[in-house]
Amino acid sequence: MTTATLQIRDPAWPWRLTWIGASLFLLWPLLVTTEFRPWLLFEAQSREPTWRFLAAMLPPTTNADFLWLVLREAWRTVAIATAGIALALLLAVPATLVSVRVLSISALSGRMAPVSFALRQLVRWTLILLRSVPELIWALVFVRVVGLGPTAGVLAIALTYGGMLGKVYGEILESGDAAVTQSLLRNGCSRLQAFSYGLLPQNAAELISYTVYRWECAIRSSVVLGFVGAGGLGQQLDGSMKMFAGGEVSTILLVFVALVGIADFVSSWLRRQLG
Amino acid sequence: MRVELEQIDVRHLAARPGASAALNLDHLSVAAGEQVAIIGPSGAGKTTLLELIAAALKPRFGEVQLDGQNPWRLHGTAQQRLRGHLFLAPQTPPLPPRQRVVTAVLAGALPGMGLLASLRSLFYPRDIPGAYTALEAFDLGEKLFERVDRLSGGERQRVGLARALLTPASLWLIDEPLSSLDPHRAQQALSTLTAAARQSNITLIVTLHQVDAALANFSRIIGLRDGEMAFDLPVAEVTTERLAWLYAQREEALTVDSEPDAPPLPAVAVQCR
Amino acid sequence: MTTKPIAANQPYRMPPPLFDARCRMCWFVLALLSLVVASFVTLELQWAAFFSLEAINNMGRFLGEFFPPDLSTNFLIKLLYASGETLAMSALGTLLAAVAGLALALPASRLHAADAARLRSPTRLLLNALRSIPELVWAALLLISAGLGPFAGTLALACHTSGVLGRLYAEAIENAAPGPAFALRTQGVVGARVFLYATLPQVLPQIVSYTLYRWENNIRAAAVLGVVGAGGLGQLLMYHMSLFHMGKTASVLGAMVLLVVLVDALSYGLRRIMTR
Numbered sequence: 041m042t043t044a045t046l047q048i049r050d051p052a053w054p055w056r057l058t059w060i061g062a063s064l065f066l067l068w069p070l071l072v073t074t075e076f077r078p079w080l081l082f083e084a085q086s087r088e089p090t091w092r093f094l095a096a097m098l099p100p101t102t103n104a105d106f107l108w109l110v111l112r113e114a115w116r117t118v119a120i121a122t123a124g125i126a127l128a129l130l131l132a133v134p135a136t137l138v139s140v141r142v143l144s145i146s147a148l149s150g151r152m153a154p155v156s157f158a159l160r161q162l163v164r165w166t167l168i169l170l171r172s173v174p175e176l177i178w179a180l181v182f183v184r185v186v187g188l189g190p191t192a193g194v195l196a197i198a199l200t201y202g203g204m205l206g207k208v209y210g211e212i213l214e215s216g217d218a219a220v221t222q223s224l225l226r227n228g229c230s231r232l233q234a235f236s237y238g239l240l241p242q243n244a245a246e247l248i249s250y251t252v253y254r255w256e257c258a259i260r261s262s263v264v265l266g267f268v269g270a271g272g273l274g275q276q277l278d279g280s281m282k283m284f285a286g287g288e289v290s291t292i293l294l295v296f297v298a299l300v301g302i303a304d305f306v307s308s309w310l311r312r313q314l315g
Numbered sequence: 316m317r318v319e320l321e322q323i324d325v326r327h328l329a330a331r332p333g334a335s336a337a338l339n340l341d342h343l344s345v346a347a348g349e350q351v352a353i354i355g356p357s358g359a360g361k362t363t364l365l366e367l368i369a370a371a372l373k374p375r376f377g378e379v380q381l382d383g384q385n386p387w388r389l390h391g392t393a394q395q396r397l398r399g400h401l402f403l404a405p406q407t408p409p410l411p412p413r414q415r416v417v418t419a420v421l422a423g424a425l426p427g428m429g430l431l432a433s434l435r436s437l438f439y440p441r442d443i444p445g446a447y448t449a450l451e452a453f454d455l456g457e458k459l460f461e462r463v464d465r466l467s468g469g470e471r472q473r474v475g476l477a478r479a480l481l482t483p484a485s486l487w488l489i490d491e492p493l494s495s496l497d498p499h500r501a502q503q504a505l506s507t508l509t510a511a512a513r514q515s516n517i518t519l520i521v522t523l524h525q526v527d528a529a530l531a532n533f534s535r536i537i538g539l540r541d542g543e544m545a546f547d548l549p550v551a552e553v554t555t556e557r558l559a560w561l562y563a564q565r566e567e568a569l570t571v572d573s574e575p576d577a578p579p580l581p582a583v584a585v586q587c588r
Numbered sequence: 589m590t591t592k593p594i595a596a597n598q599p600y601r602m603p604p605p606l607f608d609a610r611c612r613m614c615w616f617v618l619a620l621l622s623l624v625v626a627s628f629v630t631l632e633l634q635w636a637a638f639f640s641l642e643a644i645n646n647m648g649r650f651l652g653e654f655f656p657p658d659l660s661t662n663f664l665i666k667l668l669y670a671s672g673e674t675l676a677m678s679a680l681g682t683l684l685a686a687v688a689g690l691a692l693a694l695p696a697s698r699l700h701a702a703d704a705a706r707l708r709s710p711t712r713l714l715l716n717a718l719r720s721i722p723e724l725v726w727a728a729l730l731l732i733s734a735g736l737g738p739f740a741g742t743l744a745l746a747c748h749t750s751g752v753l754g755r756l757y758a759e760a761i762e763n764a765a766p767g768p769a770f771a772l773r774t775q776g777v778v779g780a781r782v783f784l785y786a787t788l789p790q791v792l793p794q795i796v797s798y799t800l801y802r803w804e805n806n807i808r809a810a811a812v813l814g815v816v817g818a819g820g821l822g823q824l825l826m827y828h829m830s831l832f833h834m835g836k837t838a839s840v841l842g843a844m845v846l847l848v849v850l851v852d853a854l855s856y857g858l859r860r861i862m863t864r
Contacts, residue, residue, distance in 0.1 A: 070683075176822075414785075425777045
């Protein structure tokens with residue numbers, strides 16, 4: 041043990057200071073651009089309408105007519121989500137089969153043929169494009185074409201979720217062990233056979249699990265789409281809020297939270313069953 | 316710190332109702348500043364005993380007294396303060412993988428630090444020379460600013476031991492400190508620990524598998540077997556016969572046939588769907 | 589054995605039935621199929637309206653109005669500012685949500701086996717309520733207090749995402765290895781210090797990863813929050829769409845897609861760097 045006091049500086053300290061400084065430096069424009077002024081929430085001109093609205097929210101409206109309406113709209117929301125996911129699967133499954141590298145016959149003997157590669161990249165980028173446009177935008181466009189109603193919502197969900205499902209299915213299929221599928225292809229199976237006998241059994245649980253999780257998300261999306269006229273709970277909620285009918289708003293919110301809770305329960309039950 | 320145990324009965328947390336006790340002691344007393352080694356075969360209850368003394372495990376029956384106080388009779392701040400006077404080093408070094416060695420070692424001094432000092436130490440370690448000295452005692456000075464998961468198993472174990480040198484504790488409970496160390500490092504670690512404990516009059520209780528290391532470094536040996544105390548003797552009286560009996564009995568149990576041959580099942584085949 | 593055992597019943601050669609009343613999954617698949625069929629039937633979807641010749645013509649004309657997109661310098665500057673506003677909304681909203689989520693994750697998790705965790709159920713209920721309500725609904729509600737503009741959008745994102753992140757963080761904390769925290773607790777260290785010195789260093793990579801992943805989702809959400817008036821590209825989109833400025837609308841859509849792709853790439857890159 042040395043008698044002199046050892047003066048060692050922490051080598052990570054200059055880096056930490058730089059990171060903290062840079063973060064604070066980036067934080068300032070964020071606060072300014074988003075007009076972040078939390079004290080505004082407590083000013084009189086926003087306190088009054090907030091208080092009035094909150095007071096109107098209790099008690100929630102519970103007359104039989106309205107409850108029946110809300111339950112019907114809740115079913116519509118679930119139906120829009122389910123139909124949307126069903127169509128999304130019609131889009132995603134073929135796209136996945138085309139875009140997955142594991143099913144490439146030309147890649148069995150080394151490099152993939154340029155045409156196959158180009159086709160795969162094209163499908164992949166289409167899926168990414170479909171995924172990047174928020175479904176609300178699709179819904180806005182479709183409402184212009186087919187008019188108000190659930191069709192616009194179903195199609196919007198189908199396109200966006202088709203992109204999402206296609207991309208994630210591709211990732212799941214490519215992350216597993218390719219040996220089984222490759223040996224089937226080498227022995228002369230068609231691509232569809234190799235998929236059904238090789239890829240599908242290995243990854244079925246994960247694929248189903250992700251699809252059910254996305255179905256749950258689709259239910260939430262279809263509420264959002266209701267705000268632009270696609271029907272369901274969202275449209276009802278929009279209407280009630282515009283009329284400042286606080287009681288109706290709280291009923292709809294409660295029903296919605298319960299709906300999401302049920303969907304969540306079904307989803308986790310299924311995932312537990314799949315092991 | 317003075318340790319006294321009376322009529323102890325400890326069960327495992329998940330034990331079935333009729334299962335035998337994990338630990339069953341009549342009396343154990345360790346004076347302040349004494350150094351004791353606990354030996355015994357695997358499953359004898361050595362770790363359970365250390366956790367009991369560290370007030371991490373509550374006995375079903377019996378009294379634990381640390382410096383005359385029963386930790387299970389105290390509540391809240393008083394209990395925490397009593398805990399601050401002891402230090403338990405588990406078998407697996409309790410170091411978060413992505414933390415740096417300097418922070419991991421200085422965490423041992425947390426009981427003596429206020430809230431603000433603890434928070435400040437996360438951003439800039441407050442006692443780098445102290446941490447360096449503690450690590451140097453175990454030949455790890457140059458690993459001061461390394462990440463814990465970049466160290467080898469033996470180095471991590473030594474970092475866990477170096478923590479002891481920074482605590483404000485007057486009782487050190489060390490569980491299997493030599494399991495990943497080669498003989499040279501093992502002896503170095505034990506000498507460092509015993510010398511530091513002797514210098515500050517700290518009570519030291521160590522469990523060991525390496526019997527020769529225990530006999531060479533400690534003046535009092537306790538033998539545990541199947542949760543009961545086999546012997547509690549000064550090192551001069553621990554004979555090879557006693558040691559053979561302590562460990563041999565267990566090996567015999569392993570070769571005894573537990574159940575007679577079951578009668579063969581009738582030959583019936585059933586077609587299943 | 590010299591003789592083969594005699595079977596108690598003759599071996600049948602029928603394949604297993606497709607639908608077995610004892611099998612729970614069979615019932616589930618049946619329920620699922622009926623759900624899908626019922627959805628299509630009850631919704632009265634206007635397929636004819638979508639696939640009729642008139643509709644296709646309409647669609648074609650509609651899409652044609654999108655080109656050429658308006659790329660004048662003036663508008664591009666407006667677009668840049670709106671994109672910046674959307675980006676700032678998503679970043680600040682995610683950041684606030686990470687802080688709130690971490691604060692809520694502590695009471696919502698059982699820190700060790702003997703932890704009473706009395707606040708666990710109510711906090712989990714709160715987190716579920718926060719995350720069930722979509723960002724758009726939060727925005728519509730918060731407009732009442734925060735007024736029009738990106739402030740409401742930021743708060744809406746923060747509210748929804750703190751529910752999501754809080755639950756993810758709580759699961760990560762509960763799954764962390766208990767050894768380091770146990771050792772500190774035996775020494776009498778209490779509460780926040782145990783968390784900061786033992787648990788947080790272990791779960792930090794996961795926390796960062798989840799937060800960056802939610803940022804990817806939030807940039808999409810922030811882009812559309814403007815539809816209800818919460819600022820950013822969405823507000824610009826609604827404005828020009830309602831005035832039928834299709835060229836400008838196309839530019840806004842293009843900016844949205846670019847922004848989403850940019851944030852996706854940034855998030856992926858940052859995740860790679862930070863969890864090395």
